[in-house]
Amino acid sequence: MTTRRKFLTHAGLGALGLYLVSGHSLIAAEWGVKKPFFKISLAEWSLHKTLFSGELTNLDFPETARKKFDIGAVEYVNQFFKDKANDQTYLKELLQRSRDNGIKNVLIMVDGEGDLGSTDEKERLKAVENHYKWVEAAKFLGCHAIRVNAAGKGTAEVVQSAAVDGLGRLSEFASGLGMNVVVENHGSYSSQGDWLASVMELVDRKNCGTLPDFGNFEDYDPYKAVEEMMPYAKGVSAKARNFDSNGLETKIDYERMLKIVKDAGFSGYIGIEYSGENEAEGIKKTKLLLERTGIKLS
Secondary structure, three states: OOOHHHHHHHHOHHHHHHHHOOOOHHHHHHOOOOOOOOEEEEEHHHHHHHHHHOOOOHHHHHHHHHHHHOOOEEEEEHHHHOOOOOOHHHHHHHHHHHHHOOOEEEEEEOOOOOOOOOOOHHHHHHHHHHHHHHHHHHHHHOOOEEEEOOOOOOOHHHHHHHHHHHHHHHHHHHHOOOOEEEEEOOOHHHHOHHHHHHHHHHHOOOOEEEEOEOOOOOOOOHHHHHHHHHHHEOOEEEEEOOEOOOOOEOOOOHHHHHHHHHHOOOOOEEEEEEOOOOHHHHHHHHHHHHHHHHHHHO
């Protein structure tokens, strides 16, 4: 007689996906399937079209993550509450909503506050100060970090020096609040793994690290880059856009990427960052792919 356990073993991960796609990870656990070696969070940018259209607000995001996608951790994007960093009433409401839905607030992705790698010292120091309020807001919300960009104009060497200074200053401020500053590969030099790794080496602060994104690469081997960034990683971003009929991302080898992540000893949050057309469908497919591959590698 074929038991449920034997069926799952014979059917493999493809059948497992049928149970996980609706968020029923507990069913897999009941059948003795190992959990992924990491935790899953939802990056707010995955719903940017819905947010920009007004169908969803930043305050609604925690409940949406929990009830629509069965995800218990979120990564905010400052663009969706740009003028609220110092608004204690707003932040208290956001914190309460996350608590009401059993949500862990992981980090805030910060854009539009100036270039931390600007070669103009006055501009760079202004950018550093502009980020202070987001460190404080993230601390209030119970996050462990803010995600920043190491942007700047000039040669790789000049921008590197400026970024080390800007990130070092911001990390010093964040350290006083027990917070981390993490840098994503987000274009230009930061999308070169060796460059960003060298910046981390020169900053040399425990609370300054990376947020390797599976995408956001130009003329640089993405697998090599992620491997170079992982020693400093305090989070990982799972970029996804298109899927084939087997539920695999068409341009990113998730199994290869996740093996690099696992081999680095990482067990923290991997944030879903879907950037395709159907946001709800894409988030679910990315979550399934992460769970399925994570279980396979665990």
